[in-house]
Structures are given as C-alpha cells and as structure tokens.
Amino acid sequence: MEQSDISQEIKRLVDLMHYYNECYFQKGIAEISDYAYDQLLERLTQLEQAYPHLKRPDSPTEVIGDRPSKGFAVVYHQTPMLSLAKTYSEKEIEQFVVRVKKMLPNATVDFICEPKIDGVALSILYEEGDLVRAVTRGNGQKGDDVTHHVTQCLHLPQKIQGAPCSSFEVRGEAFMSKTVFKALNSRRKAEGEPLWANPRNLAVGTLKTLDVDLVKERQLTFYGYSFYASSYHCATQEAALVLLDRLGFSIAPTYKVCHNVMEIMTYIHYWAQHRKELPVDIDGIVIKVNNLHQQGIVGMTSKSPRWAIAYKYQPEMAYSTLNKVSFQVGRTGAVTPVAHFSPIPLAGTMVRRASLYNADELVRRDLYLGDTIFIEKGGEIIPKVVGVDRTRRNTTSKPIVFIGACPACGTPLHRAPGTVAYYCPNKQQCLPQLKGTLLHFSHRKAMDIGTLGPKTFDALLEAKLVQTAADLYRLRYEAVNSLEGFQALSTQKLLSNIQTSKTKPFDNVLFALGIKHIGETVAKKLAVHFRSMERLKRATEAELLQLPDIGEKIVQSILDYFQDPYQQAILRGLQIAGLQFALPETVDTFLPLSSKNFVISGTFQKFTREELTKLIEQAGGRVLSAMSAKVDYLVAGIKAGPSKLAKAMQWTIPILEENDLIKMIQ
C-alpha cells in the first residue's frame, strides 16, 4: 500500500471511531457492535504501530473512552477507571495465564472468573458511611456526576454501617435486567411507540438523559465488583465480593475461583451455554488474578491492568458491509436474493452470506450497495439480515432491485398470484433447478445415493448424461468413467449406489420426487394412505382433502404434478427402472389378512357367511362379491358356486376351506 493510502485509511478509521464514540458516549447509542468496534480499534492500532509517523494526535487509541456528556458536572476519578484487555480467543486466555504465572514465579496463582456485564461502569463513593457521589467511567480519568440519577433509578445502600472503614469507593456495573427491559418494551408496544433495541443501550441512555422523570421510570440494577479504600485492603478479589455482599450491595453471584486454565475454560464454556438463563445480558467473562497483592506485582499498563483479561463471547448479532446481492435459483425455480457481506464471526462460525428471502423482503429492507447491515444468528443456524443502518448510507450508493429474468437461464420470471416468490418457469432446462432437483432426489432422506454430490451433478449435467432423475438409472459405465475425476472404482461405486437406491421404500420415492410442499412427513402419510403411486395419481381433490394435515396447497401441488406431461415422463422412466412405486403388502399393518381380497361362496359348518365376512375384515382383509383378477383367495363351503370354483382354478386363485381360513387368521 502507498503511504498516502495508509494515511487515508488511518484518517478514515480515526473519524469513524470518533463518530462511534460520540454516539456511544454522548447519546448513549451503540451504533456498532462491540466486536466490530474492537476490530476497527485493532486495525488502527496495527497501522499505528507499523507507521508511527502517521499516527494522528487525536487518535482514539490514546484515550480510553471519550469526553463526558454535556449537562452533567464533571468529576475526576480518584484513581483512573481503566479498561480491560479483551480477547475472543481461548489461546490468548492460555497465554494470559502463562504470562501472569511467569511474573509470579514460585507462587501459587489463583484466578477468579466473573461474568462481564454489558452495562455502564460506575464509581460510587461513600464517606462516613454515606453515599456521597456516583460517577460514570467517562473517559477513564473523569466522568459524569450521576448521583441524582443513580438515587432515582438504582437500588443502592444509601447508608452503610459495619463497613471496615468509613470512606471507600465501590465500582461496578449498572445495567437493566432482561425482565425490566421486556416490561418497558411491552408497554411501549401497547402505546404504539418504537421498541428499544436492547437493555444495554437503554441502560446507557437512562444514565445520559437529562429528563429526571424518564430516569425514575427505569429501574437499573448495580452489581459491585471492586472495593477500594486507603485504610482497608481485602486480601483477594473473592474477599472483596464477599465484603460487598455483606455491606448490602448486589454482586454477580456466579463468580468462581479457578486454579488453572482448565477450570477457567470450563467456566467460560459453561456460561457460553447457559448465559441466556441469567437475568442480565453478559458479553463475556472477566478473568482476574484473585490475590490483590499479586495483582499489584503484575501491575498495569496505562490503559488496562495486566492482572485481568476479558474473554468476550462472539456476538450473535453484528454489523457488516453489504458487498453484493446475488439471486439464487432453487430446485423449485423460486428465486431467492442472498446478501453477501464482509465476513464476520457470529456465534462460533464465520458468516459471509444471508438469505434475504424474497422480492417483498428485499423491498421492505430497502437495501443499497455498501450499506451497513445488521446480521443476527439468534438460536437458529441460518443467519438473517435483520436491519440496515440508513444513517451510514453513502449518498452515491445504488439501491438493490429485484431481477426480472432468471440469472441462470435468462427466462423471464413469473410471480404466481398471491405468492411472495418469483419463479423461473424453465424447469426442464434451467441448470440450477435440474441440479437442485437431482440433489434432492439423491439426498440421504430420499433415495440416499451417497456418492452423488453437487460436483458430480455438475459434471453429469454438463456432459448432458443426466437431466432428470430417471436418467440416473440409464447411466452406463463407459459414460461415467469418461468423466473427469472418475476412475474404475468410483464409477462402479456410483453405479452400484444408484442400483441399490431401487430398494428404497415407496415413501422415500414419493419424497424424492420433490413435489412442491411434500416433505418427508407428508410423503409418508400419503404413502401409507394410498399405498401405491397409481392410487395416489388417481386420487381426486376431494379424496386428498379428506386426509388429516393435508391442506389445499399440498393438494393442488399433487394434482399439478401428476397432470404435468414432463413429470409423467419422468415417473414412467422411474417406474421402468424398477423403483418402489408401492408399499409392500405387509408393511403398514400387522393384521394377518391385511390388504388381501376374498370371495366367499357356499355355506359353512362353524360360521355363517356374515360371521366369516366379519372375521376376514377384522383381520384386515376385504370381502368382494365377484371373482376377478384382484381376488387373492376363494373361501369355499358346501355347495360353493361352480362358476366361482372354475374361475379360481383357471386363474390359479387358492381355494380355502373354512378351517384353512381360521388357521390363516390365527
């Protein structure tokens, strides 16, 4: 990079961070996630270290926070309120432990792990046992005097008796509990007001606002984490927490003294899993040397103590820059807009893409290229674009519009009335649709053709060896073997997997066809009810609608599918190939005569004809009145009809006597 480029980047970073600092410290608005902020800071620090002569005098790397806000008296802290070194890496926690132990040779070093609460750091001063002042951290040197605010919205001991010394300072975090936040938001919802973004911003905003009535409505909590006094010293951080608790302060009850890296990691992992259960949002774990004398030996830098480190959990929400929107064609032809953004780690994985669902959603989000977008991963695995910061939009950037033609084959898109999705109607030639359909067909839960992955389908489609699922069963050894990357063994394996798939039961076949709205469960229901492709194909709308859990959308999709000549041709191909187009007779029921057809003729010794009919039906069979090819057994008694007997002989239908039938049923 040119020097001028570097100096420009440094200026951009400095300006950006000043902007975010102002939003955060002056207005109480977190416009950027902590993670993204830390990334900017890290990049700036790196550049400044590599090019010290380009460092700007107003660099935010020089100050801890920013100036205190207007409207409040400014108070200097007796000792600076430092920041904490932060990391997202477990390795750096290990290195921290090693580093600390090196500085304390021959000593047993214990650590204390505490939740890192996402709120506002406060210093509370007591003199002669009375609360005299509450100050925000501000820039670390001086902060806002928020004594009045704090007494309105925070439950803190006003007068303390039994303290080990009369003057002391308690530091800790003021925050809004999730319950209070939810209650405030549901009230806002009822009043039609826009909702607050998160408890953290609301806590910051509460202590910034000059409107005291507003402050009164908001209940904040304070968890103390440090106790400072000139005339009294606790031996350990744990003892300080115990003391704070005894004096009537709330403390984070989940702290734990750990004796080694293993224990620290276990604590970190445990709360990564369980932090949602806590009444307060935590964004990480603070690991401190427990012994305060040892803390003194390890010391501090100008910004943060060396005896502590904050392990930050990767956020489940983050900001990124929208670089591109692509349009993906799925197997059903539906076109989905996909946002591509600068990679960000979200809840454990690097994320660079997120679905924007459909044209309506795209319009609703009103996205422009280069926008700062807000991505969330919540409990789900699939990331979503949940918002856009319009204030950061570049005036020259262009809006993103939905396309009119298929990005893969150029066919004009259709939008079925009443639906949100645009479809490419070219299902017979549009490559992503063919590929998607084939991938679905060979999926583990469908025909389970293990070796068929996206790459193989690309090769097969490109060589025009396969276009539909039926073509798979016509593949010849030579053709597959001639494809790039296919040797004798892999060719054999692929062909034998395709052959084996013919044994997959009817419900798998039905699911594999990829009929719109027919998932695994619906396929199973249809298979059990209709028992064969033929019967399903002949089913009327009314018949289908009678089935439980099968709605109009599914019914219409089934009817459309079987009427489509293209699908009919594929179905014929699959049937000829020998796929299971019906359930085996005995599968769905354990009744002994299940799906067997009987004709009864003559009179019997033990039972009447009516009784026999009942017996057969109870055992799962059906009684027909006339002989036909569908009949499986003729039950013949005394004076059985001669023509029935003759037909049974002619069609080799077994003739049962009364006792034979009873044995079958038993």
Ligand code: IVH
């Ligand atoms: S100890 C020398 N313990 O995290 C700093 N800080 O960047 C000593 N925080 O503004 C801080 N929970 O307000 C400490 N259990 C905890 C904390 C905690 C949250 C905040 C603190 C500070 C920031 C550090």
